[in-house]
Amino acid sequence: MRKGILSLTAVSAAAVLTLAACGDGEEGGGENEQGKIGVILPDTKSSVRYESFDRPYLEQAFKAAGVKYDIQNAEGSTQRFQTIADQMLTSGVTVLVVDGIDSNSAAAVQRKAQQQGVKTIDYDRLTLGGVSDYYVSFDNVKVGEELGKGLQKCLGDKNANIAYLNGAPTDNNATLFAQGAHSVLDKVTKYKKVAEQAVPEWDNQRAATIFEQMWTQQNGKIDGVLAANDGVGNSAISILKKNNQGGKVPVTGQDATVQGLQNILDGTQCMTVYKPVKQEADAAAKLALAVLKGQKAETNGTVDDPQGKRKVPSVLLTPIGVDKSNIKQVVDDGFVKKEELCAGPYADKCADAGIQ
Missing domain, CATH: 3.40.50.2300 (Response regulator)
Incomplete structure (x- = not known):
């Protein structure tokens, strides 16, 4: 069995995101455009939680913060997962939160995002062999x-x-x-x-x-x-x-x-x-918002990715x-x-x- 949690010592990581300026034609021109958060949920089959709880909790947090966001569900299709990711990256998403269907397809999405300077956060499932900047889940x-x-x-x-x-x-x-x-x-x-x-x-x-x-x-x-x-x-x-x-x-x-x-x-x-999903969604939203705004992203542990041979800064919650x-x-x-x-x-x- 893989050793999942290597440490629960406090870990902090700073993530700096280059923010694009508003276009001249936009209302409020001159102010900094914060960017956009994309979230890809995996399916509606393995659990009812994603549409019943994760989506509305994440929406609530992003609306309260006044940021642009896009939340979509891949409906269990790795092809749809990758298509959604491509659409989000094209639309200007600057932080991408992914709950992968499997590690291979999720890792491919993360690498494409990384090439475009987009930070990624693994949500609920760790992407083995991926390049996510952070991970949020229950332990x-x-x-x-x-x-x-x-x-x-x-x-x-x-x-x-x-x-x-x-x-x-x-x-x-x-x-x-x-x-x-x-x-x-x-x-x-x-x-x-x-x-x-x-x-x-x-x-x-x-x-x-x-x-x-x-x-x-x-x-x-x-x-x-x-x-x-x-x-x-x-x-x-x-x-x-x-x-x-x-x-x-x-x-x-x-x-x-x-x-x-x-x-x-x-x-x-x-x-x-x-697993109180609201805690997990709120933690993911808080982390994504910090990354979006170029603020310090607070974590409380690391998780081992044995396939990628790396330790991923994580927010770990208690079931x-x-x-x-x-x-x-x-x-x-x-x-x-x-x-x-x-x-x-x-x-x-x-x-x-x-x-x-």
Whole structure:
């Protein structure tokens, strides 16, 4: 496994951006034109978060700062990702924030931006072999540690066979999640890994197929499932229910989706990892604005890019493990709406969890 976080010592980096003067014909001519921030989000399939949370939070921050910006979604297409980047660079973007679909396509975009003097920021996923100036994300090794600690809490001190359903092999975050989870669970001598497989493209249908094969191969002797996110976890839960084991085998998750939280309320999922997206979006916006204005960009750590053999100045945020005991926080933060989470049969279960 790659070592994800090399240090959490304070790191500061100054980024100076040459600002272009306003054209004579523009209103307010004579003042400095700040430039423009471009943001490319990866898809709408792997998680609902990008359009539901990241985009509006980033828009809110950029509007408040009064800067020009352009936010687009690549819809899971690396070709569209590169096309959007080309359009943004042509339109005069001076800071580019990218959440890559895979490292190869994202690195190509970053190199093209670098050639044009445009600073780039990796958002949520680190681009391996890229040339980003900064990286903003939750500490993804810690995300994995929360998954591992959550499953350990649910399994307790008993002999247990564990199956791992990891995220997409092309996603560096998935590698770090697995690294963090193993760092916790591999130390427990009563636990045994009996199956482990990555889920291509985080595809939930493929996750169900993979887990059903695991279940068959192990003759149903799986006591816990380390699933990398709520969608993958729900796929495992569907197979467990099919085999009359729903709620009997602990399953983890990540992203604190409505579905994942309802599974927790049902008792079919033991926990999820909550990453307050507003913190991440606000941190990325703050960093992008500093770079745009030629101000000092504050970071709090570095992340190792083993492929690029470099340390990337980073802003690293802390994830939160969520189970029934603190599920209320996700609603209180406005991350999910009570009306959605507590609809129909979940009204009483929400009340029992302290959600009023």
